[in-house]
Amino acid sequence: MTDTHVGPTRESCARIEGAYKVFRREGCEVIVNAGDIADRFCPDGYRHYRDIADEIFPDPSSRPKEIFVYANHDTNGFPRKPEEDRSVAFPEVRRLLGIRHDLYDRIEHRGYTFLVVPETLDYKRYEEMIAEACAENPGKRVFLCDHRPGGGTTPMSSDWGDLDGRRRVILNRYPQVVALNGHVHGTIRDPRQIWRGEYTCVNAGCLSSWHGNYFGTVPTVKEEFGVFVIDVYPSKLEFRRFDVRTGESFEVEPMEATERVRAELWRRDASGEWAVFAVKDVEYPFFLPPEERTPVENVKFHPACFDEGVPYRITLTPIDFAGRRGTTRLVDEGIGKAAPGGTIVFQCDNPMEEMPFIYGLDGGEPVAKDADGFYSFSGDDARLVFPKGTWDGPAGTRFRYVLDVAMEQGDKRAWSMTIRNPTPLTNGHSRIFTMNGKQGTMRYAVDFTKADENFDFYLLFREGPPGRIRFDRIRVERLRG
Numbered sequence: 001m002t003d004t005h006v007g008p009t010r011e012s013c014a015r016i017e018g019a020y021k022v023f024r025r026e027g028c029e030v031i032v033n034a035g036d037i038a039d040r041f042c043p044d045g046y047r048h049y050r051d052i053a054d055e056i057f058p059d060p061s062s063r064p065k066e067i068f069v070y071a072n073h074d075t076n077g078f079p080r081k082p083e084e085d086r087s088v089a090f091p092e093v094r095r096l097l098g099i100r101h102d103l104y105d106r107i108e109h110r111g112y113t114f115l116v117v118p119e120t121l122d123y124k125r126y127e128e129m130i131a132e133a134c135a136e137n138p139g140k141r142v143f144l145c146d147h148r149p150g151g152g153t154t155p156m157s158s159d160w161g162d163l164d165g166r167r168r169v170i171l172n173r174y175p176q177v178v179a180l181n182g183h184v185h186g187t188i189r190d191p192r193q194i195w196r197g198e199y200t201c202v203n204a205g206c207l208s209s210w211h212g213n214y215f216g217t218v219p220t221v222k223e224e225f226g227v228f229v230i231d232v233y234p235s236k237l238e239f240r241r242f243d244v245r246t247g248e249s250f251e252v253e254p255m256e257a258t259e260r261v262r263a264e265l266w267r268r269d270a271s272g273e274w275a276v277f278a279v280k281d282v283e284y285p286f287f288l289p290p291e292e293r294t295p296v297e298n299v300k301f302h303p304a305c306f307d308e309g310v311p312y313r314i315t316l317t318p319i320d321f322a323g324r325r326g327t328t329r330l331v332d333e334g335i336g337k338a339a340p341g342g343t344i345v346f347q348c349d350n351p352m353e354e355m356p357f358i359y360g361l362d363g364g365e366p367v368a369k370d371a372d373g374f375y376s377f378s379g380d381d382a383r384l385v386f387p388k389g390t391w392d393g394p395a396g397t398r399f400r401y402v403l404d405v406a407m408e409q410g411d412k413r414a415w416s417m418t419i420r421n422p423t424p425l426t427n428g429h430s431r432i433f434t435m436n437g438k439q440g441t442m443r444y445a446v447d448f449t450k451a452d453e454n455f456d457f458y459l460l461f462r463e464g465p466p467g468r469i470r471f472d473r474i475r476v477e478r479l480r481g
């Protein structure tokens with residue numbers, strides 16, 4: 001299990017209790033919590049966790065071995081100077097939870113080696129531990145309890161996992177390793193949570209909530225209740241999945257099952273061909289038990305995605321866990337009507353010349369332009385700057401921005417887009433993931449509420465690969481009510 005994110009109450013440990021009951025019934029000998037035990041450093045939460053574990057396994061002589069990964073959520077809010085967090089908070093976590101191993105440690109069980117490492121790594125020590133354990137166990141699996149997955153392995157590992165990819169580079173050299181990970185949150189109904197490549201990576205999902213990387217939309221918050229039980233044989237690992245609410249086992253989705261439904265709004269482009277103008281992923285509810293799932297029938301695009309008198313079509317296409325598109329259905333077509341918007345406070349039909357696009361969150365160099373009028377963008381933080389006064393208005397003012405933009409970026413990761421106030425750093429809305437691959441002009445229309453009168457926003461692009469971007473038009477409206 002992983003990312004249990006408990007709080008100060010015993011109720012916040014309810015999923016732990018369910019998990020431990022499953023582990024007792026299944027006769028588990030080793031229990032791994034892959035990190036982010038509490039949401040913030042939380043003595044009461046650790047005490048409840050310990051109490052529950054001891055109630056379920058009252059006899060110390062027959063208790064399973066417990067392994068806890070020290071990850072950074074357990075230092076958040078520690079009541080001392082930040083630089084003391086890890087060195088002072090982790091010994092406290094250890095004491096309160098009764099953890100029997102150190103930050104970096106090696107635990108042997110019935111001939112198998114388990115390595116445990118903290119989230120913030122000394123990579124040299126990391127590789128030494130792995131190299132040693134693999135050399136001493138030729139031909140045998142070595143279990144690595146590590147909060148973050150290597151980049152490009154399990155879902156979201158490229159977006160929010162091991163961002164500099166150093167774990168992946170090291171682990172690629174050790175095919176014996178079975179990494180037991182967390183950090184990115186997700187659901188273990190997703191078959192991609194077990195990844196087999198240069199090594200093996202198992203992402204245990206979370207026992208808290210998750211979002212997922214859906215395009216063109218702000219994902220909903222989804223609760224997760226799944227844990228893995230892994231049976232270890234000399235020649236194979238067998239994975240079973242359990243719901244901690246009921247203790248029942250459930251089946252993983254097959255790779256051919258629908259993971260998301262992609263809604264596409266089409267318009268005729270300059271050459272008269274139908275082209276995708278806006279995309280919105282609909283969360284197909286595969287993460288719910290099958291009997292609770294409802295089909296995706298229809299999708300509404302933001303009203304500002306339509307322009308007066310312009311013909312449009314809307315299609316739905318299921319996409320499976322391997323990323324393959326299924327049969328596309330036309331669900332709507334018609335002639336666009338202009339949305340009743342608010343007061344236009346800013347409009348620009350030539351942002352490439354008239355709006356600065358600058359690297360960094362402050363200061364910084366302008367992003368360079370290619371000869372054909374695209375920005376050549378490194379994928380590091382860059383902000384599109386609006387004229388002074390664009391976002392004037394009291395706290396609670398509703399704004400809309402409508403952006404037409406063409407992007408070319410890699411196939412694995414894609415930039416996120418966020419409206420952001422610089423001081424204090426506050427996002428106006430959650431991250432919106434842009435589309436990967438090469439896209440013609442597409443529209444993003446977003447409504448959000450300004451939280452503080454003094455907030456002044458830029459539009460931030462980040463968290464993706466190098467690529468090219470061209471801003472075609474942008475409009476900001478102040479909405480009524």
Ligand SMILES: [Fe+2]
Nearest residue numbers: 003036073183
């Ligand atoms: Fe977490």
